[in-house]
Amino acid sequence: MPPSPAERRLIIVEDDATFARTLRKSFERRGYAVEVAAGLEPMQALVDNHAPGFAVVDLKLAGGSGLECVKALHGHDAAMKIVVLTGFASIATAVEAIKLGACHYLAKPSNTDDIEAAFQRSDGDTSVPTTQTPTSIKNLEWERIHETLVETEFNISETARRLGMHRRTLARKLEKRRLK
Template sequence: MEYARSLVIVEDDATFARALQRSFERRGYRVQLAAGPEDLDVLLDRDIPGFAVVDLKLKAASGLPCVQMLHARDPAMRIVVLTGFASITTAVEAIKLGACHYLAKPSNTDDIEAAFERVTGNPDVAVTNRSTASIRTLEWERINEMLVETGFNISETARRLGMHRRTLARKLEKRVIP
């Protein structure tokens, strides 16, 4: 059974997921929660929602396979990826896999609902000069590229980047979005 305003939230932070759920339910959505790919697979066997919100980092896993799974079940589904680990690489991959939008946390229900509506690109968006990118920004993007390549394996990412695992873990805990 498909419900026009049905939504699945794929989020491993139960508190944040419940807050989003309540907010969307007040707006008239029927909301289901999934903590990861396994829960999502079971949920999709029962129901195909029209909308989805997927966290990019689910415990030690990536949310990108969830985006791919959702898009495979219904290519018309509006999928928004939320992340505290924003990078160009993961944004591009999310869009290639079927997401209609990619938002950095903190994002609220208004931001997400607006993203559901913005499925076409904007040719008038300003093109900025990347030559002024800070070293921190470049480092953050490289870390995120490597996280995606290693399937969010922190030990392997640290090894490939030539840094200690604890140093990388501290950088990731800060969740600084440049």
């Protein structure tokens, strides 16, 4: 059941101004009162006055991790429905986002329909089939690279050192599979 008009307050935390503007317009057409913040500090300034019941947070922000925003939003209001969007989904960040208070985690490209559906699906789905298909070597490698990037706060040189590979090799792998 969709929220009543009085409850339809949304904050979008996204540093890509074009994508944020598109999301904003789409949610406003659906009756949401929308505020946009490009990072943690602007978000915190808006949250107190806007009192959102919903949030859409980009995982990778120019000024840091969207996980910090998830933590702050959940700390502000534990009932808030928070959906994390990312262009580089990984199991590690999905788990952390949920542990920090997100109700859902979506890989980009996701549209307003996907996000609004995610707001409604805050409970787990036991009917999701488990598969016997093992994860591919490429996906395992990417998971490890991404996990190490998060640990090093996206420092390419330090990530390469921790993974035992040359920095240029890591840079080539990242070029093939863009982070955003």
